[in-house]
Amino acid sequence: MAHEQEECSKKKIQYPLDSNSYKILNEIGVGVSAIVYKAACVPMNSSVVAIKAIDLDQSRTDLDTIRRESKTMLLLSHPNILNAHCSFTVDCRLWVVMPFMSGGSLQSIISSSFPDGLSEPCIAVVLKETLNALSYLHKQGHLHRDIKAGNILIDSNGSIKLADFGVSASIYEPNIGQGGWSSSSSASRMMLTDMAGTPYWMAPEVIHSHTGYSLKADIWSFGITALELAHGRPPLSHLPPSKSLLMKITKRLQLSDYEKSNNQKDKKFSKAFKDMVGSCLDHDPSKRPSAEKLLKHSFFRNCKGSDFLVKNVLSGLPTVEDRFRETRIVHKNGSVDGEEEEDPESDSGTPIVKQRRISGWNFNEDVFELDPVFPTESREKQSESDNWDDNVVKQVRFGGETIIQDQKSDNSSDSNSGSPGAAGDDQAEIEAGNIEIIESGGGDFDRETVVGGLMTLRRSLDEQRQQVGDMIAMFGGEVTREDQLVQLIERLRMELENERQKNFELEMELEFLKLQISGACTDN
Amino acid sequence: MQLIRNITGNPEVTVLKEKRAAGVLDSFAKGGENRRRATIGICASKPRAEAPRASAATPAAVQRLSPPAPAAQPGPTLDSKPSTKMKGLFKSKPRTPVDVVRQTRELLIFAGRAPDTRETKREEKMAELSKNIRELKQILYGNSESEPVSEACAQLTQEFFRENTLRLLITCVPKLNLEARKDATQVVANLQRQQVHSKLIACEYLEKNIDLLDILVSGYENTDMALHYGAMLRECIRHQTVAKYVLESQHMKKFFDFIQLPNFDIAADAAATFKELLTRHKSTVAEFLSKNYEWFFAEYNSKLLESSNYITRRQAIKLLGDILLDRSNSVVMTRYVSSRDNLRILMNLLRESSKSIQIEAFHVFKLFAANQNKPPDIVGILITNRSKLLRLFADFKPDKENEQFEADKALVVKEIAALEPRDRP
Numbered sequence: 001m002a003h004e005q006e007e008c009s010k011k012k013i014q015y016p017l018d019s020n021s022y023k024i025l026n027e028i029g030v031g032v033s034a035i036v037y038k039a040a041c042v043p044m045n046s047s048v049v050a051i052k053a054i055d056l057d058q059s060r061t062d063l064d065t066i067r068r069e070s071k072t073m074l075l076l077s078h079p080n081i082l083n084a085h086c087s088f089t090v091d092c093r094l095w096v097v098m099p100f101m102s103g104g105s106l107q108s109i110i111s112s113s114f115p116d117g118l119s120e121p122c123i124a125v126v127l128k129e130t131l132n133a134l135s136y137l138h139k140q141g142h143l144h145r146d147i148k149a150g151n152i153l154i155d156s157n158g159s160i161k162l163a164d165f166g167v168s169a170s171i172y173e174p175n176i177g178q179g180g181w182s183s184s185s186s187a188s189r190m191m192l193t194d195m196a197g198t199p200y201w202m203a204p205e206v207i208h209s210h211t212g213y214s215l216k217a218d219i220w221s222f223g224i225t226a227l228e229l230a231h232g233r234p235p236l237s238h239l240p241p242s243k244s245l246l247m248k249i250t251k252r253l254q255l256s257d258y259e260k261s262n263n264q265k266d267k268k269f270s271k272a273f274k275d276m277v278g279s280c281l282d283h284d285p286s287k288r289p290s291a292e293k294l295l296k297h298s299f300f301r302n303c304k305g306s307d308f309l310v311k312n313v314l315s316g317l318p319t320v321e322d323r324f325r326e327t328r329i330v331h332k333n334g335s336v337d338g339e340e341e342e343d344p345e346s347d348s349g350t351p352i353v354k355q356r357r358i359s360g361w362n363f364n365e366d367v368f369e370l371d372p373v374f375p376t377e378s379r380e381k382q383s384e385s386d387n388w389d390d391n392v393v394k395q396v397r398f399g400g401e402t403i404i405q406d407q408k409s410d411n412s413s414d415s416n417s418g419s420p421g422a423a424g425d426d427q428a429e430i431e432a433g434n435i436e437i438i439e440s441g442g443g444d445f446d447r448e449t450v451v452g453g454l455m456t457l458r459r460s461l462d463e464q465r466q467q468v469g470d471m472i473a474m475f476g477g478e479v480t481r482e483d484q485l486v487q488l489i490e491r492l493r494m495e496l497e498n499e500r501q502k503n504f505e506l507e508m509e510l511e512f513l514k515l516q517i518s519g520a521c522t523d524n
Numbered sequence: 525m526q527l528i529r530n531i532t533g534n535p536e537v538t539v540l541k542e543k544r545a546a547g548v549l550d551s552f553a554k555g556g557e558n559r560r561r562a563t564i565g566i567c568a569s570k571p572r573a574e575a576p577r578a579s580a581a582t583p584a585a586v587q588r589l590s591p592p593a594p595a596a597q598p599g600p601t602l603d604s605k606p607s608t609k610m611k612g613l614f615k616s617k618p619r620t621p622v623d624v625v626r627q628t629r630e631l632l633i634f635a636g637r638a639p640d641t642r643e644t645k646r647e648e649k650m651a652e653l654s655k656n657i658r659e660l661k662q663i664l665y666g667n668s669e670s671e672p673v674s675e676a677c678a679q680l681t682q683e684f685f686r687e688n689t690l691r692l693l694i695t696c697v698p699k700l701n702l703e704a705r706k707d708a709t710q711v712v713a714n715l716q717r718q719q720v721h722s723k724l725i726a727c728e729y730l731e732k733n734i735d736l737l738d739i740l741v742s743g744y745e746n747t748d749m750a751l752h753y754g755a756m757l758r759e760c761i762r763h764q765t766v767a768k769y770v771l772e773s774q775h776m777k778k779f780f781d782f783i784q785l786p787n788f789d790i791a792a793d794a795a796a797t798f799k800e801l802l803t804r805h806k807s808t809v810a811e812f813l814s815k816n817y818e819w820f821f822a823e824y825n826s827k828l829l830e831s832s833n834y835i836t837r838r839q840a841i842k843l844l845g846d847i848l849l850d851r852s853n854s855v856v857m858t859r860y861v862s863s864r865d866n867l868r869i870l871m872n873l874l875r876e877s878s879k880s881i882q883i884e885a886f887h888v889f890k891l892f893a894a895n896q897n898k899p900p901d902i903v904g905i906l907i908t909n910r911s912k913l914l915r916l917f918a919d920f921k922p923d924k925e926n927e928q929f930e931a932d933k934a935l936v937v938k939e940i941a942a943l944e945p946r947d948r949p
Contacts, residue, residue: 014747017786056835057878063839067792071751074789077702087788092834092878094788140706141665 015085015097016043022051022097026321028104033058038100038321049085050100057092066094072142080133082153082163101161103154104320109313110149110232112323117232120273121304122312126152127226128300129160134222135291137162138215147221149228158306158314216285219294223280230269272299621663621680625689628656632692635699654704657693661707664714681718685729690715694736697752709752713759727763734769736760741775744782744794754793761797764805771801771812776820780827784836795839802843806852813847813856821860829869838881841873845887861892864901871909874916883922886933893936907943914940 016022022039023046029036034054040046054066073084073096085097103109106126110117118126130152137144144151144162151164228234276299282288289297318326619627631653663680666672684690693712697705716726730736737760743753761767770776779801782794802809813820828840848857860866870892873885892902906913917937922929 056838057880063792063835064796067789067796070789071793075702075706075751088786089788089833089835094835 013044013085015041015049017086017088019088019090019095022049022095024051026324028320028324030324039097041097048100050098052096052098053090054094054096055092056089056094070094070096076137076140076142078133078136079159080129080161081136082161098163099155099161101153101163102156102320103158103314103317104323105150105163106152106154106229107148107150108320108323109154109317110229112326113317114313115232117228117230118313120230120269122309123226123229123273124300124303125158125306125309126154126160126229127222128295128303129306130162130222130225131291131295131300133160133162134218135295138218138291143215144218144221147218148225148234152225154309154314156310156314158309160306160309214285215290216288219280219288219291220285222291222294223277223288226273226277226280230273270299272297275299621660621676622683624656624659624663625680625683628653628660629687629689629692631656632689632696635696636692650699650701653696654701654707657700657704657707657711660711661714664711664718677718678720681715681725682720684715685725690726690729691733691736694739694753694756698746698749705752709755712756716759716762724763726760727765730760730763730766734766737766737770737773738775741770741773741778744778744785744790747787747790750787750790751793754790754797758797758800761800761804764808767801767805768808768812771808776801776816777823780823783828783839784831784833788835791835799839799843799846803846803850806850809847809850810852810856813853817856817859821866825866825869829873834878834881837873837876838878838884841881841884841888845884848888848891857891858895861895862897862899862902864899864905867892867902867905871905871913874913879923882920883929886920886929886936890932890936893939903943903945906940907945910940910943 021043022041024037024039025048026038027035028038028050034052037051037053039049039051041049056063056066070084070087073082074087076083082098082101085099087094087096089095106118117123130147134144134147146164147162151162153161153163155161224234276294276297279287279289279297280294294300317323631649634649635653660680663676664672690712693708697708700708716724718724718726737757740753740757740760743749743757746753757770761770779794779798783791783798785791785794802813824840824844828836829844831837831840847853848860867889870885870889873881874889876882876885892898893906895902898906914937917933920933
């Protein structure tokens with residue numbers, strides 16, 4: 001707690017509370033209802049700051065949430081946590097003045113310069129610093145609830161700070177219940193039950209929020225962030241974060257992208273790293289280690305210092321402004337920085353197509369990825385599940401309780417990520433049909449010309465599709481083509497409806513069983 | 525399989541078990557820097573005793589430590605001699621919650637004194653104080669491994685309010701460091717809810733020491749204190765009598781200014797307290813509003829609803845809706861919706877460019893329209909603006925589909941459309 005004394009000795013400098021004192025230099029980030037600027041604080045020798053301007057009128061969150069976020073940021077004091085200098089309103093925008101972190105977010109660094117992820121020693125430094133912040137936060141009784149590379153910032157000197165408390169919650173907040181620090185799943189009164197965060201990084205128990213979640217949800221997200229840093233993207237990120245993910249674990253599965261991840265098989269990670277991540281991604285929250293405990297993990301022993309990041313990550317990196325401009329060109333009307341990309345497929349006009357259910361994700365240590373788990377107990381595909389050649393994986397079901405199974409299949413693990421390809425059932429075909437339609441609609445746009453975007457575009461076919469959908473919407477589409485599409489979609493919809501009917505009963509039964517199981521689980 | 529891998533792959537598990545063995549230390553001396561000690565000094569005496577600077581021994585602690593302790597001199601002075609010799613001589617029991625409160629009180633008294641002692645010693649004492657406050661918090665809230673024990677909480681609360689500890693703590697907050705301030709805030713917050721023999725003794729204490737509320741409210745005038753005192757204040761006004769005091773005090777007028785302070789955090793905190801005061805205790809609020817109708821709504825309209833500050837207007841119109849739509853305030857509501865001045869302000873808010881403000885304004889405006897005993901001048905204004913209003917409502921809807929809103933809107937539209945000029949004076 002050395003920093004405690006440190007912080008108390010230095011008097012907090014009061015930054016000016018009026019917009020005229022700041023000169024906006026650049027835009028460096030954009031979210032749904034917020035813009036981040038690089039700015040100079042004129043009365044303070046034009047020192048550089050970052051200003052997050054949140055549109056309060058557009059903002060979907062209510063003022064109380066924003067007040068809490070702001071207060072949380074103000075009252076936290078840790079070298080690895082990004083604090084706000086001050087905040088004030090400018091018309092209907094809230095300006096949050098923060099230190100400017102010249103390196104930007106790890107997410108933007110990865111997508112601009114390290115598409116295949118960082119090296120392990122670099123990851124170790126980043127994760128260790130992040131853990132320091134997380135450990136402090138958790139000791140204070142706060143949950144971050146949105147740990148991801150996009151929220152981990154780096155300064156020119158290599159120092160790492162955890163940012164964005166947009167969705168953070170305090171387990172001390174009176175309305176959630178007076179209570180202790182318990183992070184065990186049994187302490188149900190301590191549980192937060194609303195949903196927050198970004199889908200890919202979300203812990204299973206957060207998605208299935210009926211079981212509540214606690215500090216350990218951050219640990220899961222931390223594990224996902226580790227994978228993100230290692231692979232350049234979070235697992236399953238080729239899937240759109242759709243509403244269906246939030247409501248149920250009904251997810252689209254894009255097969256081609258899964259094969260892609262195989263390329264990274266050659267990437268070697270140490271046993272310690274795999275073990276560390278594996279422990280974070282345990283489906284049973286109570287089995288995940290605490291942040292404090294994780295810090296003592298062997299993976300973080302002999303961890304390099306921040307200069308190592310300066311040399312290996314920051315040198316030769318384009319500036320935050322340039323990187324932002326680049327992504328802007330690529331994303332035009334999409335969202336940037338991985339922030340709030342939960343723009344569902346509503347714009348593409350297609351109804352959410354229910355695809356095969358994924359009942360959980362297995363962390364597969366061999367390829368260092370999350371593998372989807374298909375419900376084995378659902379009668380429809382009892383036999384097919386034998387085809388999954390996940391070698392030894394811990395299979396854990398979502399929905400409260402944990403069933404750890406040893407799933408050894410006879411097949412050798414030659415095509416691990418290709419295995420979901422076996423799921424060639426009717427629905428998958430419909431899905432394929434859908435792609436075709438939308439693709440043909442977007443054929444007019446020559447995406448190849450966007451040279452700088454190749455890297456980002458490679459990230460996922462689905463993302464492209466969403467963009468094309470956006471573009472069609474933007475240009476108003478072409479009437480004739482639209483008509484054709486409508487007809488096609490209609491036909492497919494009919495087919496789909498039939499499939500749905502069939503599935504409905506099965507799903508109902510499944511839900512019922514799940515309820516029973518989780519009921520039985522909470523009784524314990 | 526994986527389970528096994530987890531356990532074997534995680535050397536920390538064993539450490540955890542050791543910690544469990546030292547359960548006593550865990551529950552009373554854990555958190556922060558003490559955590560380390562808990563693992564190292566399992567069979568040593570209490571952490572405080574091993575600290576070279578020695579504990580400031582309170583009389584109670586000494587009794588429990590058995591008389592032969594030569595190093596620990598009883599007495600109210602805090603200038604205890606170094607008691608490093610004590611270490612290991614005899615095993616002491618962990619301090620009881622009562623001990624912690626007493627020692628905290630001693631240290632608070634010390635901290636409240638003018639700094640005449642040498643600075644180094646003062647720093648030590650302040651660190652000790654911070655640690656004690658943290659310990660209080662841990663007894664009240666539990667920690668990551670144990671739930672709070674109600675018996676311990678009750679003892680702590682009783683001892684806390686037996687003497688003047690709350691006053692000492694509140695006045696001492698400015699002298700604490702950030703972490704200790706946060707801990708103190710949480711301790712004070714928690715104590716407001718602790719029941720001893722099914723009585724909220726915090727409430728009884730505050731009733732007798734009601735001037736403490738003056739200190740807390742004035743916190744909004746101090747940037748450093750505002751958020752801490754603000755949070756404490758909101759907890760204290762959970763008690764109806766305390767809220768009544770604040771509502772009827774001169775402080776109430778100050779809130780109209782606090783809410784508009786340029787510092788967002790402080791302004792928002794004041795707004796949250798303001799809202800709590802005006803919504804929590806129904807009967808008290810109704811009584812307050814009836815008695816203070818004139819000045820209160822005059823201020824409310826001119827300072828808040830017509831403020832140049834977006835966020836003030838938005839919060840004010842939302843709160844106004846909450847107040848007027850509350851059944852217990854029906855008398856006040858009827859009075860409010862009979863005033864043409866109020867209607868004028870509401871209609872201006874309906875024209876705002878901000879959707880959120882428009883929607884909230886509608887929820888108040890509908891009361892004017894739905895009032896079955898509209899005064900003639902209200903009817904007159906509505907008729908004069910009828911076409912404009914109907915046009916406005918035609919494509920007026922919240923971002924999210926809302927059946928209730930649509931129903932309300934239909935009713936308002938119908939009501940306005942059907943208006944006929946009555947016998948005007």
